Amino acid sequence: xxxxxxxxxxxxxxxxxxxxxxxxxDLDEARRFLGGWGMNAKLAYDLVPPRCDxxxxxxxxxxxxxxxxxxxxxxTPKAFITTKCPxxxxxxxxxxxxxFGARLKWAGYDHLVITGCAAQPSYLYIRDEEVxxxxxxxxWGQDIYDATDALLERHGGDCSVACIGPAGENGVNIAxxxxxxxxxxxRTVGANLGAKRLKAVVVAGSRGVGVADHKRFLKIxxxxxxxxxxxxxxxxxxxxxxxxIAPMWAKxxxxxxxxxxxxxxxxxxxxxxxxxxFTAVKESTLSCPSCRSGDKASIRFEDxxxxxxxxxxxxPITLVHGIGSRLGIYEMRDTTILHDRAxxxxxxxxxxxSMLGWLRDLQRRGxxxxxxxxxxxxxxSTVSVVDWMEKTARRExxxxxxAGGYLHAIKTLGPEAEEHALQIKGTEPDFDxxxxxxxxxxxxxxxxxxxxxxxxxxxxxxxxxKPEFFLKTAQKMGFPPEALSAHIxxxxxxxxxxxxxxxxxWCTVIxxxxxxxxxxxxxxxxxxxxxxxxxxxxxLTMTPAELMEGxxxxxxxxxxxxxxxxFSRADDRFPRxxxxxxxxxxxxxxxxDYFKKRPISREDAEAILDAxxxxxxxxxxxxxxxxxTLQRLGLSELLGVGV
Amino acid sequence: MAAARRKTTEFLIATEKCVxxxxxxxxxxxxxxxxxxxxxANIRVTPAKNGASxxxxxxxxxxxxxxxxxxxxxxxxxVFGASEGPA
Numbered sequence: 001x002x003x004x005x006x007x008x009x010x011x012x013x014x015x016x017x018x019x020x021x022x023x024x025x026d027l028d029e030a031r032r033f034l035g036g037w038g039m040n041a042k043l044a045y046d047l048v049p050p051r052c053d054x055x056x057x058x059x060x061x062x063x064x065x066x067x068x069x070x071x072x073x074x075x076t077p078k079a080f081i082t083t084k085c086p087x088x089x090x091x092x093x094x095x096x097x098x099x100f101g102a103r104l105k106w107a108g109y110d111h112l113v114i115t116g117c118a119a120q121p122s123y124l125y126i127r128d129e130e131v132x133x134x135x136x137x138x139x140w141g142q143d144i145y146d147a148t149d150a151l152l153e154r155h156g157g158d159c160s161v162a163c164i165g166p167a168g169e170n171g172v173n174i175a176x177x178x179x180x181x182x183x184x185x186x187r188t189v190g191a192n193l194g195a196k197r198l199k200a201v202v203v204a205g206s207r208g209v210g211v212a213d214h215k216r217f218l219k220i221x222x223x224x225x226x227x228x229x230x231x232x233x234x235x236x237x238x239x240x241x242x243x244x245i246a247p248m249w250a251k252x253x254x255x256x257x258x259x260x261x262x263x264x265x266x267x268x269x270x271x272x273x274x275x276x277x278f279t280a281v282k283e284s285t286l287s288c289p290s291c292r293s294g295d296k297a298s299i300r301f302e303d304x305x306x307x308x309x310x311x312x313x314x315x316p317i318t319l320v321h322g323i324g325s326r327l328g329i330y331e332m333r334d335t336t337i338l339h340d341r342a343x344x345x346x347x348x349x350x351x352x353x354s355m356l357g358w359l360r361d362l363q364r365r366g367x368x369x370x371x372x373x374x375x376x377x378x379x380x381s382t383v384s385v386v387d388w389m390e391k392t393a394r395r396e397x398x399x400x401x402x403a404g405g406y407l408h409a410i411k412t413l414g415p416e417a418e419e420h421a422l423q424i425k426g427t428e429p430d431f432d433x434x435x436x437x438x439x440x441x442x443x444x445x446x447x448x449x450x451x452x453x454x455x456x457x458x459x460x461x462x463x464x465x466k467p468e469f470f471l472k473t474a475q476k477m478g479f480p481p482e483a484l485s486a487h488i489x490x491x492x493x494x495x496x497x498x499x500x501x502x503x504x505x506w507c508t509v510i511x512x513x514x515x516x517x518x519x520x521x522x523x524x525x526x527x528x529x530x531x532x533x534x535x536x537x538x539x540l541t542m543t544p545a546e547l548m549e550g551x552x553x554x555x556x557x558x559x560x561x562x563x564x565x566x567f568s569r570a571d572d573r574f575p576r577x578x579x580x581x582x583x584x585x586x587x588x589x590x591x592x593d594y595f596k597k598r599p600i601s602r603e604d605a606e607a608i609l610d611a612x613x614x615x616x617x618x619x620x621x622x623x624x625x626x627x628x629t630l631q632r633l634g635l636s637e638l639l640g641v642g643v
Numbered sequence: 644m645a646a647a648r649r650k651t652t653e654f655l656i657a658t659e660k661c662v663x664x665x666x667x668x669x670x671x672x673x674x675x676x677x678x679x680x681x682x683x684a685n686i687r688v689t690p691a692k693n694g695a696s697x698x699x700x701x702x703x704x705x706x707x708x709x710x711x712x713x714x715x716x717x718x719x720x721x722v723f724g725a726s727e728g729p730a
Binding site: 003070071072099102106152157158205206207208209210211214218225228229238283284285286287288289290291292293294298 | 659662663664665666669670672673676677678679680681682683689690696697715717718
């Protein structure tokens with residue numbers, strides 16, 4: 001069998017009527033937007049009714065797979081869910097590893113589009129041509145782990161189960177969807193599935209996926225595989241996950257507590273969350289399909305009743321970075337209990353922990369009555385935090401405020417509360433710019449999705465890199481020749497805004513192809529390899545420059561999708577807190593440029609944003625792609641949108 | 644093809660090292676059927692229901708012992724037997 005890397009079909013399911021339809025994938029359009037993440041954006045542009053309520057039956061949930069997903073190209077598992085965020089109103093894409101993307105492709109579909117609202121709680125079962133909407137029955141109300149186990153038992157271990165928990169069922173805005181208990185479609189999509197009364201999507205496939213030139217494809221894949229094998233850090237990645245750099249992160253200041261105001265004690269983090277503390281609880285390494293450097297894990301812990309339990313975790317460093325530090329809880333056992341509970345309930349643990357930290361800060365400042373939180377002030381004992389998770393998932397008492405996410409909570413609590421919420425478009429960032437003002441933190445301002453970094457994590461999370469590193473990396477990423485000059489790069493550093501403008505295109509290449517963004521994977525890819533794999537898979541000759549142009553086209557479409565919803569530069573806001581120094585050991589960490597050579601004021605940050613838009617060919621005042629940019633990219637049909 | 648002609652008789656399986664990447668299945672299917680399709684592979688990796696290992700691994704009788712799966716394994720789960728070696 002030969003093929004072109006695509007399954008070649010899109011499955012449409014209306015869960016109101018259980019009607020299904022299979023349409024051919026428009027290959028010209030898929031290639032125009034590269035496919036995968038880019039094609040998800042194209043489908044969203046065509047199918048999302050403008051200004052429509054996120055929970056309306058006609059709002060589609062668009063699930064897609066990367067172009068290389070389902071093949072042997074190393075570490076290419078990615079799946080995407082594009083829909084409208086219920087709280088923020090942005091139309092955005094959640095990106096997940098796991099095996100859902102591969103199995104969807106093996107079932108013969110590049111994309112799955114779900115619309116409607118089921119009459120009763122249901123789940124969708126897909127096995128090749130068999131597509132059935134089945135009653136969720138006893139699974140509705142179950143936690144994600146129990147429901148997933150039961151669905152795997154019923155349908156077989158060759159399935160992938162993308163499942164929501166009670167939080168998603170109850171429309172919690174910070175509900176996520178978990179793939180096979182391991183990989184996360186984070187932040188909000190759980191509520192979208194819940195609004196359609198869809199507990200899970202179960203998929204298995206036996207059609208497989210072919211590529212245009214399998215010998216050439218395998219040769220390139222095996223050369224890359226050798227690079228993975230020869231990576232001197234590979235053993236540490238797979239053994240310790242990100243815990244092996246936890247001491248470096250602690251030294252840099254990436255663990256932040258007390259509502260984003262203070263850096264955690266380095267000693268305290270190192271004492272409880274060192275690499276060996278992680279291996280002491282780790283049961284086994286887990287990975288996504290095709291990964292050669294897996295760092296997901298199964299871990300053991302003692303639950304609140306003293307029972308020995310086992311759980312799974314996608315990004316183990318979350319235990320301290322996303323949960324422990326944000327809540328000031330410094331025991332691996334406790335943060336594992338909280339992570340496990342959040343996963344089971346289907347709550348995004350990171351946003352939940354960040355919000356709790358914010359609310360306790362409000363109580364300490366006297367801006368939220370101590371009795372407002374169901375009669376007693378918030379305390380961060382593990383038992384109490386678990387209790388708040390349960391209440392949030394059920395929208396009970398003050399848990400309903402947490403369930404609304406930052407934006408709804410701000411509406412309830414008022415402008416003074418908003419002053420102290422570190423959020424961008426309703427989501428907290430993963431990293432803080434005062435620790436490292438680089439692509440992850442600046443990117444969380446420009447990302448239509450809100451406080452998320454784009455893929456290729458870690459480029460500037462690692463502090464202290466030299467300017468020449470970034471020029472070399474930019475060449476590898478396929479920045480255009482005119483960008484590899486003093487225009488952006490100098491011996492002293494780089495122009496962050498202009499660097500970000502091109503870097504996002506590289507991130508989009510990575511996303512469209514389905515490559516994992518974890519640094520041990522992405523750093524082994526470059527523009528030449530991406531173009532070669534794309535060509536061998538699709539049979540379409542694509543130069544690295546053409547690949548970057550397709551990525552730019554897809555990203556511009558993504559931006560325009562949100563311009564159509566009313567989003568503009570006014571929404572690309574730097575959090576106020578970033579212009580107040582972080583406290584650290586009696587000293588302070590003000591916002592500085594990445595190379596720590598000069599302080600950054602709000603005016604400086606806005607000037608960096610100006611440069612970003614200018615480099616993109618977007619209007620500096622509105623943050624919307626200009627007519628000339630749309631025409632250059634062959635997107636004239638978008639002229640006038642969002643104006 | 645060279646891989647199919649190779650007469651290997653024994654593969655050793657260390658299930659506790661399996662991470663579930665399914666690369667052995669994908670490689671087997673593409674080598675023998677020119678398609679990435681785990682359902683066509685002669686080796687099956689499935690989640691374990693119980694026990695210390697997270698996955699179970701089994702070869703089908705149709706396995707040609709070509710060793711593609713072993714060469715594809717990045718985690719030391721599949722290795723050639725003591726008397727064997729990579730082609």
